[in-house]
Amino acid sequence: MAGTKRLTQHDIAKLAGVSQATVSLVLNGAPTALARIPQETRERVQHVIRTTGYVADPIARRMAKGLNRILGVFTYEPAFPSAQADFFTPFLLGIEEEAQAQNYDLLLLTGAGVGRERKIFADGNRLRIADGCLVLGREFDREELKRLVTGDYPFVAIGRREDAGGPVPYVGGDYANATRALVEKAWALGHEKLAYVGPSGSAESVIDRWRGFAEAITAGAELVLHLDEVGGAADETLDAIVASGATAVFFVELADAVRVEAVARARGLSVPDDFSAIVLGSHVRAERSHMQFTAFDIPREEMGRQATAMLVRRIEGDAPVEQILLTCEPVEGQTLANKRT
Amino acid sequence: MAGTKRLTQHDIAKLAGVSQATVSLVLNGAPTALARIPQETRERVQHVIRTTGYVADPIARRMAKGLNRILGVFTYEPAFPSAQADFFTPFLLGIEEEAQAQNYDLLLLTGAGVGRERKIFADGNRLRIADGCLVLGREFDREELKRLVTGDYPFVAIGRREDAGGPVPYVGGDYANATRALVEKAWALGHEKLAYVGPSGSAESVIDRWRGFAEAITAGAELVLHLDEVGGAADETLDAIVASGATAVFFVELADAVRVEAVARARGLSVPDDFSAIVLGSHVRAERSHMQFTAFDIPREEMGRQATAMLVRRIEGDAPVEQILLTCEPVEGQTLANKRT
């Protein structure tokens, strides 16, 4: 490994019989400056560069210029490990695509620490290696977010975020309207007694769903059951649903829907004949379940792409704070019955 | 975005009433040097650092020290886009895990260029930002590989690679022996006429499988059919298999096996009753196929982990070239029949 020293512009300069500054100018001088270097000299320098295979050290470049075409990606949970893999992958897909299109590389902020919880500002703030960063995760640390907002470091959140000492630039999914649309659809199909399985607080994504649900329900339908805690025994959840007389059940988590449906089937109940089930979101590998739930689609790749584009805008153009919510199209599915027929 | 200028050690120094050098020493001076700075001064500096939230610029750090705890990950194909996603993800999973354990961040080398083929040495060699890099992909550019081997930049390939101007450090899967084991198992179960569907050349991974197969077959079995081209019409492949009288067919690609089996079933033939099918490798989402093929397992995550560990060894310790082949355990499956009973 210890071997040939890395070539520098100085070496090239000596070989070409010019100064280091000239080499730098030949490589990437402004047109006005380049105009003052005759073709002949330029070719001499280029030739040396080509034959030696010299490439500028990006670190030094960044040192001098202040930018290095790297985007940081910070995830509050490890990006790949199995459980999460399906959650982050679609985002990363879009991010990588757009980063490539914009000619940026990606720095996955990983090291934050084994076992300990991940913090953006934890260690030597390796973040600053990147020109800006994307932040993703189900729940954000509000203190850190505040610090980001107040600071002068370009970043974009994936997923809507409440103001934190100022507006947060983000690209999110419009869960509220998507949820509302599903509620209204259920109402249109004759469902008047509704149940909601999932929390209504904490993370923005959860709040938005509940808000969309709550706003739509004032239109006439009735909320006959709201189970806040998730992941509880599917048995009990089903009991509660049956007891409530709900005809349509809205699940925040696909997993809950899957378990409840399984238990229902085991008891001889049928979805959607005995009650309809609607899932508020799409989940990768949903196809594993043999049942196609009525739901809405979260355009994760597109969110990644747009967030990346927004970040680049902020880095390069000093653009103002933007907040984008992407439409989540409904997914037909087979679990929402028509009560009117 | 335009806002407070980034803090530097100089600012801290002024605030604490010391020199920049002292700040640097307090932050990360060698014990011997630290011993010469009294507790009181150290605390004063630390206090300023804490209250201002200063963090050292990693770029400048790297500039001065030469290392920055970043590992590059170069993929010859885009890492996430759907088709490839399942191929790279398991590797990345292992890589991220180990990188985190070793406290390194990951730089995904992306930007190489839209549309054009990806080259390690393409652009401004952004590679050098990282302290070393992992290279993955089905097929490598041999010229580039040679340049890497000859150069003094630490790297590790994932997957076995032939010498390229010198031995290539890698962590791969032992496909040859895994293949041999499956052939011998088939032989032990009474299969004497074998078919091989898949290429025998080009990429190392393909060569190894064929080598393992060819070596095992000398033991007595007979190769009655070798279809080199893959992805051909499954119909014709099946015709050839049937005509050859082979009792066990080895597939390099799972996809081929799946298609052939489907066509066979459509014709009223059964795997493994009419002929056995063995797949030389494991594939993510293999579970999608309802048939569990007899195969061997490729420990992709472990490969990622070990490659990362090896790379860190090379970066930090100037370790010699290592070449590791991980054992690929056989997967029982239901497609290899016993002919002896």
Add this chain to the structure above:
DNA sequence: ATTAGCTGCTAATACGCATTAGCAGTCAAG
């Protein structure tokens, strides 16, 4: 013949940090 303007370059500096040599002061031993 002076000036103005152009050409073809180079010297010098900044970027933020790590590191080394060494300075000024104190204190104890000889």
Add this chain to the structure above:
DNA sequence: CTTGACTGCTAATGCGTATTAGCAGCTAAT
């Protein structure tokens, strides 16, 4: 009271590049 060792720091330098100011030589215009 000189020497040496030790303490508590700082000045200076280098890392490899980008960038700006400007120098020397020449030509053409006044």
